[in-house]
Amino acid sequence: MLLRERSTPEGLLVSVCxxxxxxxxxxxxxxxxxxxxxxxxxxxxxxxxxxxxxxxxSVANLVGTEAVETAIAAGFVDEANVLEFEETLHAQYLRM
Structure with a gap:
């Protein structure tokens, strides 16, 4: 998986694919x-x-089966909220 972190005024933005x-x-x-x-x-x-x-x-964007399944297994994403795009998965995470 590829992981990128960015600090923003609203908190840490994470992207994973x-x-x-x-x-x-x-x-x-x-x-x-x-x-x-x-x-x-x-x-x-x-x-x-x-x-x-x-x-x-604070916010995360995840694309790909492994990335999304990792977030589900760790309890950050509910499987019911995952989108399917052709043969891959997409999810977003927001901590409020």
């Missing part, structure tokens, strides 16, 4: 999702590193 979806575009009817390298490209990370980053995040 599976390495094989970087730069890809996925569609679901009229809606499309492009995994933009400018936003998602980051350092290679393990599930433990992604989980630790999500624990500090």
């Amino acid at each position: 599976d390495a094989d979806v970087l730069g890809e575009t996925f569609e679901d009817g009229d809606v499309s999702l492009t995994v933009e390298p400018d936003f998602y490209d980051g350092d290679e990370a393990t599930s433990d590193e992604v989980t630790a980053s999500l624990a500090e995040a």
Whole structure:
């Protein structure tokens, strides 16, 4: 997985994607999702590193089966709130 962290005035913004979806575009009817390298490209990370980053995040965007399943397993994302785009998954996390 690729992990990127950014500090913002509102808190830590985390983006995570599976390495094989970087730069890809996925569609679901009229809606499309492009995994933009400018936003998602980051350092290679393990599930433990992604989980630790999500624990500090105010907002997170996740794309890819492994990235989303890691967030579900760690309790950050409810599986019922996951979107499917063709053959990949997408989820967002917001800590309020």
